[in-house]
Amino acid sequence: MTAPQMAEIAALVGDPARANILSTLFDGRALTATELSYAARVTPQTASGHLAKMTQAGLLTVLKQGRHRYYRLATPLVAQMLESIMAVAASAPPRYRPRTAQEDRLRVARTCYDHFAGKLGVSIADALCERKHVILSDDGGEVTEAGLAFLKELGATFPAQTRRPFCKHCLDWTERRFHLSGVVGAAITSRCFDLGWVRRERNPRALQITPKGQEGFRRSFGFSI
Amino acid sequence: MTAPQMAEIAALVGDPARANILSTLFDGRALTATELSYAARVTPQTASGHLAKMTQAGLLTVLKQGRHRYYRLATPLVAQMLESIMAVAASAPPRYRPRTAQEDRLRVARTCYDHFAGKLGVSIADALCERKHVILSDDGGEVTEAGLAFLKELGATFPAQTRRPFCKHCLDWTERRFHLSGVVGAAITSRCFDLGWVRRERNPRALQITPKGQEGFRRSFGFSI
DNA sequence: CCGTTGCTTCGGGCGGGGCCGAAGCGTCGA
């Protein structure tokens, strides 16, 4: 049976402190053990234990750099797993959840692994579909010629060839609609950072849209946010 | 933060007994509480507690019928979550796992929610792609005209319209390749059962391919299994 | 009715695992 192994992985995610850590690493960045202990609201030695377990189980990888140890999600597969658990968690309980300002900011714009999510991510996907720059089928997507031209004009660049899916959609768990992931999603996101259209907030997953970004998104994508 | 809710869901999956139950329900069938207690290897009263928790959390739904209570996965979203956890569990630990005969049978042919998976599922997907009956993009799929004709000839029927994705792929966690899901995957699977090409083993997730099936798959799809 | 069967609730035992204080180990900077 495969159930025991599944239980083992799920149990790792099932602890609040560890869930906090994973959720903090969700956008793909690498953070030090101490930073993560702070995010998890436990002492460093406790966090250390959690990190060791998750690393051994293959959920995280660690990079030693000087006296720091940078932890990050081991593979995109792990991120996808977290996303799907969040999707169930968000949909399942019709239970009470007093929305916090924090959460509202996440709802507007955040990163999901390495691409935009939230209202911003969905708006971008909508805009590109609207103009036929991207054709989203029920389960994937492709970029049209016009779309490639648009990306070039925007200044978004991406590796010529890679094994990673080129254009992919990703179910947004707050908007309950699709945003873009894959190489294209990452390229657009990275470009917007470079243009200074978005900035990270103190909470590393939440994004702030700059005035320049407001203008840029309106002019290039045709939506206000 | 959404982490606590994620932890709650994951913790439910993280208990071995509950993981057994979920894994048993993974193919989408509905089973009674007692059957599930047997699958989980715990007493009925213990299982009852687990089932209540999972139902309350929205992972399961229950159908009362006489003095029986049939439990099943609440939504396909839950099945997808389990699949993605299994994918991580299968890939993550380079740890020792003495393959059992049981597992080997699962590797050959099983159902995943309501469509084929394992070697059989992947072979079917391959055959349909090979003949251009289905075009699989990196993240979705569509059925060609020729493909529709083929399905008709096979006798596979499906609802004219439904909100469910028509043709979808699903990463197979044993083969590490794609098999078909969505309406098309379910239709093919259902038809093969009707034709007597496959049969359920005692372990409800594992499938047995009948001699008639061997012949049928060879003639209709062009592969031997 | 009464017994059987399917399922649940209740109560208490017990083990696993999260948590922190203290201490140890390696790296960096002066």
Added chain:
DNA sequence: TCGACGCTTCGGCCCCGCCCGAAGCAACGG
């Protein structure tokens, strides 16, 4: 070389939650 810092290991406390025995409830069948 010495202290500061980041991180880990160790040991012990304590609590959560899994588990089962016993009993209660509801749905059949005779």
